[in-house]
Ligand SMILES: Nc1ncnc2c1ncn2[C@@H]1O[C@H](COP(=O)(O)OP(=O)(O)O)[C@@H](O)[C@H]1O
């Protein structure tokens with residue numbers, strides 16, 4: 001059951017890029033939100049049923065004022081959330097800003113339907129899926145394939161965060177025949193040339209044609225005089 005109660009949450013701050021929410025009943029919250037983490041989504045609505053969707057950025061324990069008798073056995077938490085979009089009149093997710101009447105009065109954890117709406121809003125025939133949402137693996141993340149492949153892409157992250165894995169996954173999915181192609185019995189006509197300088201993609205593409213130093217033959221006539229000189233004349237500097 002998604003948490004949905006004014007007794008659990010209280011909104012403290014509403015700013016264009018930050019909404020602070022106090023979790024007053026931590027026990028009830030834990031029960032309702034067993035897989036709630038940083039990066040989870042919240043739905044914040046006002047009386048007129050306008051809803052914004054916010055992404056949880058951090059948790060902290062609320063400091064009680066000195067001398068206060070707030071019970072330390074059941075501390076309340078503060079969630080910092082960043083608004084990322086809103087639900088329009090049809091309940092469809094849109095990125096960007098939306099005014100919300102202040103104070104908003106209802107906070108709930110975004111359910112599967114909302115998450116699917118955020119990530120699966122691409123037209124059916126343009127969908128290109130290569131990932132699932134880490135917080136909810138049942139939610140597929142679809143991008144518009146036409147837009148995705150007609151632009152340059154950079155995969156960034158620290159070492160070990162999974163960049164090479166992501167690239168391999170994107171390419172594997174890119175050469176897979178689509179459902180429509182499978183139905184019509186045609187092959188996927190994608191051609192990919194991969195410069196694998198560290199030799200790390202070999203196992204990800206077992207059926208690919210591989211060229212390496214041993215199998216690559218460069219004819220002399222392909223090289224110009226400088227390249228031939230570099231190769232055959234030892235420099236004495
Ligand atoms: N989506 C993923 N889920 C779980 N483990 C992953 C995922 N992507 C990569 N890994 C693991 O993380 C490690 C580092 O991944 P890698 O793609 O080599 O990182 P990078 O290229 O960013 O240094 C590998 O051992 C890989 O198995």
Ligand SMILES: [Mg+2]
Pocket residue numbers: 163164165
């Ligand atoms: Mg790598």
